[in-house]
Amino acid sequence: MSELLESLPAGLPIGDEWVATAETATVVFPYDGSTVAEAPVGAVAQAEQALAAAEGVRRAMELATVGQRRAVLLGVANAIREHAEELESLLVLETGKPLIDCRVEVARTLSTWEAAAEEVGHLVGETVPLDLQPAGAGMIGYFQRRPAGVTVGIAGFNYPLLLASHKVAPAVGAGCPVICKPAPQTPLATLWLVQQTREQLAANGLPEAACQLVTGGVEVGDALVTDPRAAVVSFTGSAAVGHLIARNAAPRKALLELGSNTALIVAADADLDRAVDAVIRGGFYANGQACISVQRLLVHRDVAEDFLSRLQKRLPEVVVGDPRDAATRVAPVIDQRSRDRIAGWLRDAVARGARVLAGEDGTPGDGAFRPTLVADVPRDADLWREEVFGPVVCVTEVADIEEAIEIANDSRYGLQGSVYTASLATAFDVLDRLQVGGVVVNEIPGFRSDVMPYGGVKDSGIGREGPRWAMEEFTVTKMAMIRP
Numbered sequence: 234m235s236e237l238l239e240s241l242p243a244g245l246p247i248g249d250e251w252v253a254t255a256e257t258a259t260v261v262f263p264y265d266g267s268t269v270a271e272a273p274v275g276a277v278a279q280a281e282q283a284l285a286a287a288e289g290v291r292r293a294m295e296l297a298t299v300g301q302r303r304a305v306l307l308g309v310a311n312a313i314r315e316h317a318e319e320l321e322s323l324l325v326l327e328t329g330k331p332l333i334d335c336r337v338e339v340a341r342t343l344s345t346w347e348a349a350a351e352e353v354g355h356l357v358g359e360t361v362p363l364d365l366q367p368a369g370a371g372m373i374g375y376f377q378r379r380p381a382g383v384t385v386g387i388a389g390f391n392y393p394l395l396l397a398s399h400k401v402a403p404a405v406g407a408g409c410p411v412i413c414k415p416a417p418q419t420p421l422a423t424l425w426l427v428q429q430t431r432e433q434l435a436a437n438g439l440p441e442a443a444c445q446l447v448t449g450g451v452e453v454g455d456a457l458v459t460d461p462r463a464a465v466v467s468f469t470g471s472a473a474v475g476h477l478i479a480r481n482a483a484p485r486k487a488l489l490e491l492g493s494n495t496a497l498i499v500a501a502d503a504d505l506d507r508a509v510d511a512v513i514r515g516g517f518y519a520n521g522q523a524c525i526s527v528q529r530l531l532v533h534r535d536v537a538e539d540f541l542s543r544l545q546k547r548l549p550e551v552v553v554g555d556p557r558d559a560a561t562r563v564a565p566v567i568d569q570r571s572r573d574r575i576a577g578w579l580r581d582a583v584a585r586g587a588r589v590l591a592g593e594d595g596t597p598g599d600g601a602f603r604p605t606l607v608a609d610v611p612r613d614a615d616l617w618r619e620e621v622f623g624p625v626v627c628v629t630e631v632a633d634i635e636e637a638i639e640i641a642n643d644s645r646y647g648l649q650g651s652v653y654t655a656s657l658a659t660a661f662d663v664l665d666r667l668q669v670g671g672v673v674v675n676e677i678p679g680f681r682s683d684v685m686p687y688g689g690v691k692d693s694g695i696g697r698e699g700p701r702w703a704m705e706e707f708t709v710t711k712m713a714m715i716r717p
Contacts, residue, residue: 235323237425245273248286249441263329263565272420275449280456283445287383287410288462290440294408295380301437306350308433313343327419331561334519342395345683349402349700373715378708380408382464385457389470390416391522397423400467403703410443420448458482472692488696488706492620493648494528495678496641501533503653509543515677517551517604520566521624525649525679530628531637537630548591551604563624565601575623582616642668648689651678
């Protein structure tokens with residue numbers, strides 16, 4: 234067992250204590266099914282206990298100074314830095330992601346906490362010219378940003394430590410008590426993160442109950458998001474679940490980071506070797522389980538044959554194997570259910586005329602789903618229209634940029650997209666017209682800096698992450714109107 238896990242108290246961090254649970258669940262290593270650890274499984278009673286504790290310390294967090302909040306964030310960052318290699322190894326085991334991707338996750342997690350510490354001092358208000366209207370003549374007006382209240386952060390399994398950090402760090406920075414709910418498959422690194430946060434809260438004179446964690450199933454999530462004490466719900470996961478959470482949380486605020494079926498456009502004037510490299514790097518990382526990995530590849534017909542020839546020659550570079558091996562780029566997806574779903578979608582597409590250029594053919598099996606390239610996928614097939622969340626890239630030819638943009642926009646999703654081109658005019662045309670939250674030019678669509686505003690449009694969600702923007706999401710404006 235990891236030394237990080239050995240350092241954790243038993244149970245769940247609720248209130249100022251660690252509370253025992255009636256059940257545990259086995260966390261397994263997706264590569265071979267071996268046991269990583271037994272994790273506590275919470276129930277509705279623990280969710281309600283956490284909500285009561287969070288509400289009980291809400292005022293204490295509102296009164297926390299900027300200096301206290303910043304010190305907590307920097308303290309957690311230091312702990313992450315100190316235990317980086319152990320965290321990388323733990324993430325490999327509980328997520329099954331290749332080591333290279335887990336190293337990226339830990340590095341980005343550290344940047345997120347450091348950036349949050351920098352942004353704490355930037356939560357500022359403004360004066361408002363109340364005398365614009367006659368009734369306000371002689372008055373002074375200004376607004377402050379105040380903590381919204383109890384925040385519930387629900388994270389996905391693919392980047393558990395990073396996704397939890399994008400909820401916990403901004404909540405602490407904004408002065409909000411936070412309750413984190415990790416994905417059932419991947420609670421371990423997040424438990425460690427919450428423990429570190431609680432230790433830093435206590436070290437800086439703040440209540441440990443300002444950061445709690447509850448595990449459990451759908452009923453636990455429902456209890457958290459429907460309770461009126463939860464002022465903000467921040468969720469990262471599937472569109473279907475996100476939409477349900479938004480309805481259940483209303484009229485309170487819901488920040489949703491949902492799925493996508495990301496498009497990469499290759500223009501006729503693109504540097505083909507760089508565009509091919511983008512698919513190799515951006516289509517299969519994290520075992521394809523990334524919401525902004527390349528899924529739909531739109532290639533100008535004048536260069537399509539050359540492009541695909543180069544791409545197929547380089548596909549063997551995507552090494553399939555044990556995720557603990559630094560050379561591995563693709564390992565088994567999170568569980569057999571996910572593998573079966575991906576294979577079923579591929580099988581359906583092939584039955585309807587799609588051509589597998591490389592990789593799997595949809596035959597049922599186990600183990601890693603090999604990097605797969607598919608052409609001629611029907612536009613109404615799940616493999617094209619929905620989020621595959623696996624190492625599959627669909628490719629189609631387009632006549633021009635106009636058609637590429639039209640096809641890319643023909644989706645209920647809109648998180649990020651990408652274009653490879655040598656033309657500034659083409660780049661700005663795509664930037665202007667692609668219906669997504671972010672457009673990347675001459676880089677993989679999976680590029681994300683953790684300090685930028687990140688989020689989607691349409692069914693890909695609402696609101697923006699990144700410490701600065703998340704802190705604004707976790708605060709409300711409070712107006713002061715004074716007649717001296």
